[in-house]
Amino acid sequence: MQRILFKNRHIDVVGNLHVPEGFDTTRKYTTVVLATPGSSVKEQIGAFYAQRLAQRGFVALTFDPSYQGESGGEPRDLEDPAVRVEDLSCAVDFLVTQPFVDEARIGLLGICAGGGYAVKAAQTEHRFKALATVVATDIGAAFRRMLPDVGKTLEEVGRERTAEARGAAPRRDPWIPDSLAQAHEQGILDPEVLQAVAYYRESPHRHPNSTNRLLFSSYGPILGFDAFHLVPELLTQPLLVIVGGKRGSTGQHESGKTLFGMAPTSDKDLLVIDGAGHYDMYDKPAYVDLAVERMARFYAQHLDK
Numbered sequence: 001m002q003r004i005l006f007k008n009r010h011i012d013v014v015g016n017l018h019v020p021e022g023f024d025t026t027r028k029y030t031t032v033v034l035a036t037p038g039s040s041v042k043e044q045i046g047a048f049y050a051q052r053l054a055q056r057g058f059v060a061l062t063f064d065p066s067y068q069g070e071s072g073g074e075p076r077d078l079e080d081p082a083v084r085v086e087d088l089s090c091a092v093d094f095l096v097t098q099p100f101v102d103e104a105r106i107g108l109l110g111i112c113a114g115g116g117y118a119v120k121a122a123q124t125e126h127r128f129k130a131l132a133t134v135v136a137t138d139i140g141a142a143f144r145r146m147l148p149d150v151g152k153t154l155e156e157v158g159r160e161r162t163a164e165a166r167g168a169a170p171r172r173d174p175w176i177p178d179s180l181a182q183a184h185e186q187g188i189l190d191p192e193v194l195q196a197v198a199y200y201r202e203s204p205h206r207h208p209n210s211t212n213r214l215l216f217s218s219y220g221p222i223l224g225f226d227a228f229h230l231v232p233e234l235l236t237q238p239l240l241v242i243v244g245g246k247r248g249s250t251g252q253h254e255s256g257k258t259l260f261g262m263a264p265t266s267d268k269d270l271l272v273i274d275g276a277g278h279y280d281m282y283d284k285p286a287y288v289d290l291a292v293e294r295m296a297r298f299y300a301q302h303l304d305k
Helices: 045-055 081-095 113-124 139-146 150-165 180-185 191-202 216-223 252-262 285-303
Strands: 002-008 011-018 029-035 059-063 101-111 130-134 172-174 213-215 239-244 268-273
Touching: 002 059, 002 081, 011 045, 011 081, 029 045, 029 081, 029 113, 029 285, 045 059, 045 101, 045 285, 059 081, 081 101, 081 113, 081 216, 101 113, 101 285, 113 130, 113 139, 113 252, 130 285, 139 216, 150 216, 180 191, 213 216, 239 252, 239 285, 252 268, 268 285
Parallel strands: 029 059, 029 101, 101 130, 130 239, 239 268
Antiparallel strands: 002 011, 011 059, 172 213
């Protein structure tokens, strides 16, 4: 693994480049850029997939989004879909300057909210020659569905921005409860929310750079985001959609099938992993290995030509 840095305009974006055994800078490699879930850092889900892709001969890049993790940018903990999408194009800008990257063989992998960001990026960033998603969700649609009153939230965002413009400290809210105990105190019973808390806050995958905080004003750009808009017109690359067979509150199963149905390309494949729920696809080897095996074949078919 190699630590790298690239720019999204004035922001330093910090990433890890996972390379195959026997990596040789004089060779040209097929390379995959990973778009990671919301609130996740590069050492978590992205690393789990990138390591497995590297074991299969790919170079894989995972990075902290702008404003998060080790990457720069103020205000901290901003989740802006437009910036997340631009991060992916900037990752390609970096890769095409590297002598070991074959610019004709760059693929994209998006996971969870990163799946939605990857779909949006691929629509206009055609340097990505093939796209795979795992439990992809459209964060905008998910938040619009989840919030009890979208209009009230947007009014609250406006008040918060006004307060911050007048000197108030930025408001940062938890993405999810900070512990399972806190979740139970809040009366949360949704098994997928509890799985998320267990993964991010109480498992060995917890990472100090993952703050579990969302800048409240992020709700504005998130609620106005539509990851799948223009897919029928602009998403022309080969597509692999991987979903878990278990349905749940994240809507990953339904979102993946919707994306598959909307994509106009005839070069598309849908893999349903029986028994797997959304968060099982983050770190359960039995499920992740099935996904990576299929995507390795997919990338080899469509990129190694």
